[in-house]
Amino acid sequence: MRAVVYDSPFTLEVREVPTPEPGPGEVRVAVLQTGFCGTDLHLHAGGFMGAYPLIPGHETVGVVDALGEGVTGFTVGEQVTINPNASCGLCPYCREGRPLLCDDLRAKGVNRPGMFAEYTVAPARQVFSVDGLDPDVAVFTEPTSCVSHGVERLSPTPNSTALVLGAGPTGILLAQLLATNGAAHVTIADRAAFKLDTAGRLGIDATYLMGRDDLATDVDRLRAGSGADGFDLVVDATGVPALVEQCVPLARKGGTVALYGVADHDARVTINPYDVFQREITIKGSFAEIHSFPSAIAALRARRVRTDGIITHRYGLEDYEKALRAIAHHPGVHKIVIDPRG
Ligand SMILES: [Zn+2]
Ligand SMILES: [Zn+2]
Known part of the structure; x- marks a missing residue:
């Protein structure tokens, strides 16, 4: 599959990488589009909590492409979004019931492979159905969750x-x-x-x-x-x-x-x-989120949060560097989405 890959900060390439296989309990998602956000600019420069090599991208909507062993509750073709964040479950903060403060927070697109790619794999517990929601709305689930x-x-x-x-x-x-x-x-x-x-x-x-x-x-x-x-x-x-x-x-x-x-x-x-x-x-x-996807999806479905007109630019995966330059320098950019198929 094609993916944006950073070998180190500032050094990126759109290249062919192995398409990930869903392991037990995991779902493979074919990405429809992924939102570009300010955090991606920080990651470009080695900031935030980035770990390299890295496939960035943490605000996504896609469709279920394949189910790993034992996964129930999803059907192939169902439109979904992915909560990029997961806690370790073992550190003092996780054991105190405060997983967002986890000492070893795993975040897709930050220190785990993200969604500026054709496909991604995630544990089923991080995958949420957004079937029937306009993909241009569903792509805002992660920022709405934060x-x-x-x-x-x-x-x-x-x-x-x-x-x-x-x-x-x-x-x-x-x-x-x-x-x-x-x-x-x-x-x-x-x-x-x-x-x-x-x-x-x-x-x-x-x-x-x-x-x-x-x-x-x-x-x-x-x-x-x-x-x-x-x-x-x-x-x-x-x-x-x-x-x-x-x-x-x-x-x-x-x-x-x-x-x-x-x-x-x-x-x-x-x-x-x-x-x-x-x-x-x-x-x-207020840092990110970890358990807020259900409330965000509810708010978007009920139009308590509306997103009409916020997306101003769309790029294909191959144009990722153009998107980077646009978000950094183009005064007319509001939200950019990257469509790996376009
Ligand atoms: Zn973001
Ligand atoms: Zn932890």
């Missing part, structure tokens, strides 16, 4: 206000799910007007175009538009340190800040500890 975990971490209270910095695909999914899970008013902010247009069409309460003046002015205007002295929830969905630094100042007294975007490993930000102390601000991280 967002669902983020909403669990934030647990918005009824009537709370929320601000999401960053209207990338993830920011838009998160803003929607916050709105359907308690937040009474959600604002999303970004420098790209077309991303805010998509957010507006998908029903986000308010959008704010950043970057017209300096960042301090943006912060003042956002706070002024909060209807209070800031927002109950402030989520950074960018990983950009300059924006992360503004999250605490944008939070209302007693508010919660969530660090959701992937920052560089060595990024640092400045916070004012007195302000966090005196205004009782909570700062939380």
